[in-house]
Amino acid sequence: MIKKPLIITFVVTFNYNMKKVLVLGSTGSIGNNTLNVIRNLPGQFKVTALTVNTRIDLLKPQIEEFNPEIVVVKEEKPAEELRKRLNGKIEVLSGIKGLCSVASGCEYDIFIGAMVGSAGLAPTIEAIKRGKRIALANKETLVVAGELVNELSKKYNAEILPVDSEHSAIFQCLAGENINQVEKIILTASGGPFLHNSKNDFLNATVEEALNHPNWKMGNKITIDSASMMNKGLEVIEAKWLFNIAQDKIDVVIHPQSIIHSMVQFWDGSIKAQLGLPDMKLPIQYALTYPERLQNNNLRTNLPLIGQLTFFEPDLDKFECLKIAYAALNTGGSAPCVLNAANEVAVDKFLKGTIKFSRIPYIINKSLEKIEHFNQPDLDIIFQCDKLTREFAAGLS
Amino acid sequence: MIKKPLIITFVVTFNYNMKKVLVLGSTGSIGNNTLNVIRNLPGQFKVTALTVNTRIDLLKPQIEEFNPEIVVVKEEKPAEELRKRLNGKIEVLSGIKGLCSVASGCEYDIFIGAMVGSAGLAPTIEAIKRGKRIALANKETLVVAGELVNELSKKYNAEILPVDSEHSAIFQCLAGENINQVEKIILTASGGPFLHNSKNDFLNATVEEALNHPNWKMGNKITIDSASMMNKGLEVIEAKWLFNIAQDKIDVVIHPQSIIHSMVQFWDGSIKAQLGLPDMKLPIQYALTYPERLQNNNLRTNLPLIGQLTFFEPDLDKFECLKIAYAALNTGGSAPCVLNAANEVAVDKFLKGTIKFSRIPYIINKSLEKIEHFNQPDLDIIFQCDKLTREFAAGLS
Numbered sequence: 001m002i003k004k005p006l007i008i009t010f011v012v013t014f015n016y017n018m019k020k021v022l023v024l025g026s027t028g029s030i031g032n033n034t035l036n037v038i039r040n041l042p043g044q045f046k047v048t049a050l051t052v053n054t055r056i057d058l059l060k061p062q063i064e065e066f067n068p069e070i071v072v073v074k075e076e077k078p079a080e081e082l083r084k085r086l087n088g089k090i091e092v093l094s095g096i097k098g099l100c101s102v103a104s105g106c107e108y109d110i111f112i113g114a115m116v117g118s119a120g121l122a123p124t125i126e127a128i129k130r131g132k133r134i135a136l137a138n139k140e141t142l143v144v145a146g147e148l149v150n151e152l153s154k155k156y157n158a159e160i161l162p163v164d165s166e167h168s169a170i171f172q173c174l175a176g177e178n179i180n181q182v183e184k185i186i187l188t189a190s191g192g193p194f195l196h197n198s199k200n201d202f203l204n205a206t207v208e209e210a211l212n213h214p215n216w217k218m219g220n221k222i223t224i225d226s227a228s229m230m231n232k233g234l235e236v237i238e239a240k241w242l243f244n245i246a247q248d249k250i251d252v253v254i255h256p257q258s259i260i261h262s263m264v265q266f267w268d269g270s271i272k273a274q275l276g277l278p279d280m281k282l283p284i285q286y287a288l289t290y291p292e293r294l295q296n297n298n299l300r301t302n303l304p305l306i307g308q309l310t311f312f313e314p315d316l317d318k319f320e321c322l323k324i325a326y327a328a329l330n331t332g333g334s335a336p337c338v339l340n341a342a343n344e345v346a347v348d349k350f351l352k353g354t355i356k357f358s359r360i361p362y363i364i365n366k367s368l369e370k371i372e373h374f375n376q377p378d379l380d381i382i383f384q385c386d387k388l389t390r391e392f393a394a395g396l397s
Numbered sequence: 398m399i400k401k402p403l404i405i406t407f408v409v410t411f412n413y414n415m416k417k418v419l420v421l422g423s424t425g426s427i428g429n430n431t432l433n434v435i436r437n438l439p440g441q442f443k444v445t446a447l448t449v450n451t452r453i454d455l456l457k458p459q460i461e462e463f464n465p466e467i468v469v470v471k472e473e474k475p476a477e478e479l480r481k482r483l484n485g486k487i488e489v490l491s492g493i494k495g496l497c498s499v500a501s502g503c504e505y506d507i508f509i510g511a512m513v514g515s516a517g518l519a520p521t522i523e524a525i526k527r528g529k530r531i532a533l534a535n536k537e538t539l540v541v542a543g544e545l546v547n548e549l550s551k552k553y554n555a556e557i558l559p560v561d562s563e564h565s566a567i568f569q570c571l572a573g574e575n576i577n578q579v580e581k582i583i584l585t586a587s588g589g590p591f592l593h594n595s596k597n598d599f600l601n602a603t604v605e606e607a608l609n610h611p612n613w614k615m616g617n618k619i620t621i622d623s624a625s626m627m628n629k630g631l632e633v634i635e636a637k638w639l640f641n642i643a644q645d646k647i648d649v650v651i652h653p654q655s656i657i658h659s660m661v662q663f664w665d666g667s668i669k670a671q672l673g674l675p676d677m678k679l680p681i682q683y684a685l686t687y688p689e690r691l692q693n694n695n696l697r698t699n700l701p702l703i704g705q706l707t708f709f710e711p712d713l714d715k716f717e718c719l720k721i722a723y724a725a726l727n728t729g730g731s732a733p734c735v736l737n738a739a740n741e742v743a744v745d746k747f748l749k750g751t752i753k754f755s756r757i758p759y760i761i762n763k764s765l766e767k768i769e770h771f772n773q774p775d776l777d778i779i780f781q782c783d784k785l786t787r788e789f790a791a792g793l794s
Contacts, residue, residue, distance in 0.1 A: 172667060176573020181690045186700075253700055263672070267692040269679055270569060271672040275660070282666055293578045295664040303583075303650055303708040311700040 018046045021288070022108040024072075024099060024123060025115035026050040027058040029219050030137040030163060033280045034112050034288075035062060041285070041294055048108045051099055051115070056082060063090060070106055072098035099123040104130065110288060113138040114163070116221055117344055118337075118386055121145055125379070128158040135287035137163035139238045144337040145382050146241030160242065161287040166235055167242055168283030169261035169274035174243070175291070177266065185245060186263040186271070187235055188255040189314065190215050192226040195256060199318040203358035207351060215258040215278045224347045225321075228360050229314065233325020234343075237336050240329060247329045252322065254312040259301065277301050320361040324368070334374040334385045341389035342367035346396075355397050363396045415443045418685070419505040421469075421496060421520060422512035423447040424455040426616050427534040427560060430677045431509050431685075432459060438682070438691055445505045448496055448512070453479060460487060467503055469495035496520040501527065507685060510535040511560070513618055514741055515734075515783055518542055522776070525555040532684035534560035536635045541734040542779050543638030557639065558684040563632055564639055565680030566658035566671035571640070572688070574663065582642060583660040583668070584632055585652040586711065587612050589623040592653060596715040600755035604748060612655040612675045621744045622718075625757050626711065630722020631740075634733050637726060644726045649719065651709040656698065674698050717758040721765070731771040731782045738786035739764035743793075752794050760793045 025031045038045045051072035052059045063071060070091040073079045079094035093101060103126035111127035111134045113120050120138030127134050142149055153160055162168050166187050193212045194202040210227040225231035236250050263273040276282050281298055316323040328335040346363040349355040367389050374381050422428045435442045448469035449456045467488040470476045476491035490498060500523035508524035508531045510517050517535030524531050539546055550557055559565050563584050590609045591599040607624040622628035633647050660670040673679050678695055713720040725732040743760040746752040764786050771778050
């Protein structure tokens with residue numbers, strides 16, 4: 001009798017090798033896409049915590065699917081309700097305190113900062129202090145406190161990786177290169193829905209028109225910022241701090257197809273560009289897997305099918321917000337914080353229909369004139385500037 | 398009385414740090430541009446040897462300017478004349494033997510292989526055997542003997558760096574990346590002067606029309622290869638060996654502006670591209686200075702000024718040579734050697750006006766049918782295939 005060999009196949013998921021991920025802002029556009037990426041790379045990542053503002057209805061299925069240890073919601077009352085419903089199986093915290101306590105106390109490898117606005121700053125700093133990898137989609141963190149955040153990252157050996165498609169493109173182009181040999185960073189901008197409108201039309205734009213972005217499906221705040229090109233202004237400021245580069249080395253080029261996500265020009269004249277479809281899953285995945293790239297089934301870019309890529313200089317007279325952002329970066333200190341807070345208030349007013357589109361740059365300029373300037377603000381001063389600007393801008397229309 | 402401090406400024410050129418460079422084919426387009434690059438980076442490179450075929454009138458001013466230790470010319474008679482004129486100050490050799498003896502005996506750090514045709518193979522192998530850095534513009538070396546050349550480079554720890562703008566682009570895009578995570582290499586092609594002609598017009602093209610390349614100023618042989626797209630076929634074969642990648646992972650895309658020099662698509666879907674004006678000085682400089690980039694004053698690329706970049710699939714029915722090259726690469730073994738030799742003969746006939754443009758693919762196909770195939774040719778067999786193909790193709794018209 002011939003003995004059959006006994007073959008045992010082990011299929012083991014090495015949980016202990018899975019990277020633990022904390023997703024702040026999990027129901028927003030970036031948060032959702034982050035969970036898509038994690039879902040598509042099974043066995044690679046474990047979600048430790050999810051945090052949302054108010055969309056608890058969207059949080060519930062995420063909790064079921066990803067089974068985090070902790071969740072944070074904005075207000076204590078819905079937190080209390082959720083706590084009861086989850087029956088102690090998952091810890092539920094609330095507010096900025098909750099966010100900070102997750103960032104400072106939870107076990108994780110990668111912090112995904114995908115919340116909107118300057119509320120992202122405090123928990124990000126907690127993650128920096130623990131020397132974590134921070135995948136930063138919340139551009140306000142660097143816009144309002146770039147210098148400080150950089151100092152802290154250096155001190156605590158934290159790794160800040162960009163999630164924005166533009167900054168991810170630059171980061172990818174810099175792989176294997178020397179940042180000191182960079183001559184220029186070229187941020188591409190779609191030009192938004194008003195690229196081909198005259199300044200007059202554009203200044204009287206409706207909310208619906210401004211939300212009609214040609215390429216990207218994003219949250220409302222950032223879509224309005226794209227229409228005014230303040231988004232690109234904030235990205236210029238973010239790029240300065242992410243890559244530690246002088247502002248006069250950061251250019252903006254209009255590229256309506258959003259296929260080239262950004263470029264780096266080196267001092268030998270060579271330009272490297274990163275291309276892809278307008279899909280946030282790629283830059284999110286890169287921030288999660290860097291320096292490796294993991295295989296996925298995302299749609300691929302077919303350049304012959306796309307046919308042409310075009311480029312223009314931005315019109316700074318028409319896109320006043322971009323000009324104001326460059327000026328605030330030149331002023332430095334607390335100016336970018338004031339710029340950002342005033343813009344948040346103005347965009348909110350526009351979305352609520354209480355101001356015209358043309359009043360966005362007006363409110364920002366007025367705030368920059370009014371709010372006291374600090375050359376080297378610490379965190380307390382930054383929070384104070386942010387608060388004072390919001391109060392002041394709230395009164396403008 | 399106050400004593401003035403004595404300030405002495407030392408400006409020293411550290412000759413012992415200068416890289417020694419051997420330029421094979423110094424009066425051709427790449428050779429000339431190499432000397433331009435060296436001239437524009439004073440103190441970085443010392444030219445040890447210059448070699449030319451017949452253009453001794455162009456060699457003379459190069460000798461004066463760069464003061465090499467040795468020069469090589471093709472024929473012994475002009476070598477003897479030059480030897481007398483130079484009066485023993487510079488050694489003068491001749492022929493393939495001279496080239497090989499420079500490559501194997503001369504003192505140098507970087508070997509610039511800028512000669513045209515398969516004559517480049519033997520001296521390149523000498524340089525490989527010494528474990529040198531080889532800046533390879535002579536694509537025939539890899540086309541006819543890619544597998545062998547790769548084995549030898551590995552054995553002798555030689556470094557083969559591309560000079561072709563396309564392969565340099567790919568090489569630049571691969572910096573800091575893992576070649577195993579590459580999904581596709583995308584070689585861009587201008588499409589040459591006949592991109593917009595119908596197949597019929599194109600097959601009856603005159604020499605003058607075929608030499609009228611829209612973007613690049615190059616030598617005659619390579620300009621005709623561009624018109625037939627055989628140049629891109631040779632580049633596909635070259636890419637396979639340079640980057641050790643399967644041929645089905647090498648795509649060709651028509652990009653008439655020649656601004657994106659080539660691209661790499663990674664398995665996460667991200668594409669990296671290298672861009673620049675159509676100017677060989679940049680890829681040559683990169684091969685000389687890699688992994689560093691040195692600052693230069695070359696013209697910069699202004700994308701808003703260029704306005705648009707377009708992309709098409711190549712028409713393999715019209716550009717038959719490209720299809721034949723893919724097929725030869727698939728066959729492997731000695732087929733690319735036969736392809737290359739038959740093409741050299743056919744292009745030469747076309748340039749001399751003895752055949753029509755449409756006979757180029759015909760002569761190549763006939764040669765591939767006729768010449769005996771070898772699966773794993775050694776160098777002797779390769780030289781034999783090259784010789785037999787040339788003899789056979791010479792009889793076709």
